[in-house]
Amino acid sequence: MDYMIDVGTQIFQKLTPVKRQKVFQSAISEFAEQGYRKASVNNIVRTAEISKGSLFQYFSSKRKLFTCTVNASAVLVKDYLKNVRNETTGENFFDRLEKIILSGFRFIDKHPLMARIYFQLLQSGEAPFGSEQVMELRRNAERFLGELILEAMSKGELRRDLSTDKVSFIIYSLLESLLRAYYSDFIGESSGIYKASPEGLTIWVRTVIDFLRDGISNRG
Template identity: 35%
Template sequence: MREEAALSTFRRLPPDKQERVLDAALAEFADQGYHQASLNRVVAQAGIAKGSLYQYFPNKEGIFSYIFQYALKLVRRTLTTVKEETLEENFFVRLEKSLLAGVAFSREHPRIFSLYLKIQFDKNVPFREEFLAAVRRHAGEYFGSLVRRAQSRGELRPGVPREATLFLLDAVFDRFLQAVAVPALDVTLGLHRATDAAIHQHVRELVGLLKEGLMA
């Protein structure tokens, strides 16, 4: 990952002002995409002078890079909490709670997930390969820790290929969250407008299918 793009001036701002700038920039990039994003709209929404923005960040790419890192930290913090709180639970229960936490996060922070989708589907976004690799790497680390513990506790059948299992989990979780966020990406389950009860049911069904193939 690139060095943190925020300048020391930004780090010295009061936390509420930092949050105001970050929220305005996140909203602009998530709603408009990188190339259509306007720094004029960012400063207007944040209530700061445009010159001040360039005292905080070197350029548009620097702001975008910092926003991505900020968003990824929030995701990591959420999943770390889930991992710690479910440490003693069965692997498949942990999968259910992890996926439900992902749904809750995407609904609580819709613009973060929108930003991720724009990076994923726009090949001209700066640092795209680097950003997507960081997301996939974090997913691999997260699922890897769950799988290793499950194997050590005898919760997975012997001989389950670890790399293929990690790929499968990452693919299922990512695709499920995309369907929750974007109606056009879901033509079967109707996840975008699903109630909490329906989401829980679909999560149990998917994890049940995984369980049939992986459980010892």
């Protein structure tokens, strides 16, 4: 569980991995299910089976505990992105994009709680830190897309008259919508994306990408 490196105080780091994991997982569940505000420290210590005093020795405050949680999920996301980027270098832009989106779905499958925390943070105003950190997460994703786009442009796969920022914004919007629809019942239900089968998902992704291509790909 290398995404837990440097999480919490030294005392927390000295714990046995299994206990550390139990505490951290309890926090993740609570935050994911309740959101930051409603999440209760009392609940966390109860399910982690530690005393409240201990928790505050591991993480100096509720806020710190939450930011650790968020950082861990950000590390996971970055990892996924890096992997899919490396696995697809050299491929066509649209193929890469397809794989990125599908990898997003896989991330949600594997780390539903982390995904929930990440999304909640990204869009809700209930961020407990200043919005700078949230913007940092966003900028990260946009930078990632931006680089892909520039690369694709230089290879002549995309029209050159488009502004990178605007294309990046558009793609990011669609990407985020797809992922949100997949993990959230009340968004994805009407579209049929929520918990769709792999085949259904692939169709959706292809549709959106075909649509993107006809819009921004280099014709001629």
